[in-house]
Amino acid sequence: MLDPSILSSAFPYGRILHYWVKASLFINPVATYILTSAGNIPVDRKSKDRNKLFKGTFKALSQNQAIALFPEGTSYTEPRIMQVKDGAAWAALEYTRWVTENGNKGDPVVIVPAAISYTNKSKYRSNVIMELVDLFCTPDLAPNVNNVKRNLLTYYSLLQSTQLTNSVLSSLPLPxxxxxxxxxxxxxxxxxxxxxxxxxxxxxxxxxxxxxxxxxxxxxxxxxxxxxxxxxxxxxxxxxxxxxxxxxxxxxxxxxxxxxxxxxxxxxxxxxxxxxxxxxxxxxxxxxxxxxxxxxxxxxxxxxxxxxxxxxxxxxWDLSVNALSQYTVPKLPPANQWIDRSRSKSRTGSGTSSPVLPPLNPAISEPAAPARKTKKDRRPPSRRLIRHVLRARIEAAKSLASLLQQLDRTPDKRVSASAHLARAFGGQVDPVRAQGILTEDGVEVPDEPTGWRSAGEVLGFLRSRGAKIGGLKTRVQGEWAAVSSEGEGEDSTAGSGEDVVWVSPERS
Known part of the structure; x- marks a missing residue:
């Protein structure tokens, strides 16, 4: 229910959005009045008659009204779009045919994609992200891109375990x-x-x-x-x-x-x-x-x-490295029963010569069977994780700053982006589509054009929206607080360029 609320409140020009609702909910007169007053359209998905199925939709579109659909069919917490159903395309196609057959003078249908992403959807007063930059989708973006991802993931996981946020830690007075x-x-x-x-x-x-x-x-x-x-x-x-x-x-x-x-x-x-x-x-x-x-x-x-x-x-009191490892991996959301993962699976007869891509998130895969409900995991006291959290924050900040510095020195470097973002910001779109590319889990990557944006343009985009892309010379505020043993607090920015490995990256 939050997605329709967010979409309706943020839709441009104050236009009223109409949503599809199951026709069975309109049986009760009171519910019918409430749903109709809110602009909802009854849809009988069991009907074989397309005119009956889309009657309310055709009427709203012929009056130049806006209809909001959620093509994924459900809400889920995954690192990418898992499925897209054909309801919106089917409705637009049927409306175009209806206009042609009935000689109506309706305007052409315009499909406007909209994305909603929450910074922390289950937390009170969290924010909604409206613009995204696909910065970490380029495999050869920089030599240390995998290390950057690992450090950011570790830091994020520890923040989850301690119920802290990066914005709060960044604002703490820690002289x-x-x-x-x-x-x-x-x-x-x-x-x-x-x-x-x-x-x-x-x-x-x-x-x-x-x-x-x-x-x-x-x-x-x-x-x-x-x-x-x-x-x-x-x-x-x-x-x-x-x-x-x-x-x-x-x-x-x-x-x-x-x-x-x-x-x-x-x-x-x-x-x-x-x-x-x-x-x-x-x-x-x-x-x-x-x-x-x-x-x-x-x-x-x-x-x-x-x-x-x-x-x-x-x-x-600090957790040992072995005990800490379970808190350096994000908690996986349960499998969503409304996601049809088999639709994106490759066929059994696929050749072995097909190129293989690394999984978008190695920790996320289709479960073989639903897990049994167990007793809620008990988090350790935050005092046992604080030094690890602060150290992970420092390593994540340093590795990210190193990545951005490398991109700043090579402004012509091509950064992978969605095709629509590449077109919107003056990038390039590769007309050649990837064919038969599979992930390690055997999931076929959708055939889509590949977009590219220059690193200089992406950094300019981030700076124009308040991002502070600094160098490694500036120490992170509160860096001393990450100390866990004598001598570790000395200037850790000096020395070799190798990354400090304080938690084993290997997963059990």
């Missing part, structure tokens, strides 16, 4: 005077700690200004979190339950209770009803205006103290 291995005078160290305490208190001081809207909206947050726990293995449904349960509680319980309470205090007068409605409207706007800032400050304060506890804790 070197807090480094327990440096001989910092006690007054200086206490001064830095006092500043940290002051910043924490300043975040708490603003809480009274937010306590009223927070208390009123607290039931929605609690119920939304409980709804997410019902489907802990389904990230898409988690996000949906949080939104639906929270809105339901606000609309059915919280706001009506506040309204009637205020109205009763004003003796149930008509003026009192207007005052209560106005108060609720202002309360909702006040909550939405303050929630982002307070939420970010709360996350920053919690993360800061978690990092300090982890850094100042005895080194014996």
């Amino acid at each position: 070197e005077s807090l480094d327990p291995l440096r001989p910092i005078p006690l007054p200086s160290r206490l001064l830095t700690l006092s500043i940290l305490v002051r910043d924490s208190l300043s975040s708490i001081v603003r809480l009274p200004l937010f306590i009223l809207p927070l208390a009123i909206h607290a039931p929605a947050y609690v119920v939304g979190r409980l709804g997410a726990k019902l489907v802990e293995d389904e990230e898409e449904t988690q996000a949906q339950n949080k939104a639906v349960f929270g809105i339901f509680v606000l609309a059915i319980a919280v706001y009506p209770m506040v309204f009637f309470f205020l109205w009763s205090c004003l003796r149930y007068t008509s003026t009192g009803a207007l005052v209560a409605i106005g108060f609720l409207t202002l309360l909702a706007k006040y909550h939405n205006r303050l929630i982002n800032d307070n939420y970010e400050h709360a996350k920053r304060v919690v993360a800061t103290w978690r990092v300090l506890v982890g850094v100042w804790a005895p080194k014996q």
Whole structure:
């Protein structure tokens, strides 16, 4: 339910989008009124009559209205598009034939692809990505591209295990005077700690200004979190339950209770009803205006103290390399039953001479059988992972900076991109299509034209949108916090160009 909400709210020119809905949902008069008022179109997928099947679609298109379809047929968490069904193409083709046969003067059908990607779809107040750059799809992009991917993947996996985010870690005040291995005078160290305490208190001081809207909206947050726990293995449904349960509680319980309470205090007068409605409207706007800032400050304060506890804790508390390996690989989402993986499988008789591509994600493959439900994995305390997280952050930042530096020195380097992105940004599109290319799992790569963009143009694109592409000369803020043994905190940027391997990259 989140995808239609995002698409409808972000669609240009404020046009109303019409969605396909199963015709069986329109049996109830109340449901029919609600669904029809929202612009939904009933579709009887069992009907053999195309005119009956697309009746509502033809009517909407003939009136120059917009229809939104989700061609993948389901929501899933995968590194690529798993399937595309032919509903949109079929509807457009049938409408074109209907216009021709009936002599209607309808405008030609225009199919506009739209992509929705979430930074952290199951987390509150996360963002939606609207523009993408296919930077890591070029096999020979740079000599260290595989190392960059591995470091970024390790860092991402450890962030998942500690429930931290890169944006929060990047904003933490971690001056070197807090480094327990440096001989910092006690007054200086206490001064830095006092500043940290002051910043924490300043975040708490603003809480009274937010306590009223927070208390009123607290039931929605609690119920939304409980709804997410019902489907802990389904990230898409988690996000949906949080939104639906929270809105339901606000609309059915919280706001009506506040309204009637205020109205009763004003003796149930008509003026009192207007005052209560106005108060609720202002309360909702006040909550939405303050929630982002307070939420970010709360996350920053919690993360800061978690990092300090982890850094100042005895080194014996850190997880060993062997115990850490299970947290350096992202948790795999369960297989989606609505994805037809067999449609993209190659035929049995495929020749062995077909070229083979490496899998998009070696850890993701089709499961042989559904896994049994086991007891929820217990995460280790964050204090045992903090040094590993910070070290992974440093290695990821350095390797990524090295990659971007190499691209900056070779602006004419061709970077693989989607064909539509290559056309949009002045790149080139290779008309030769790959034939019979298979991944290691035997999945046939779709026959698509290959697009190319120059490295200089891609970096310019990133810089124009706020990316800070710096060099390796600048040390990562808080780098000292990644120290796990004596001497490791010394300038690690110097020395050989070999990558520091602190976790075995081999998977068991």
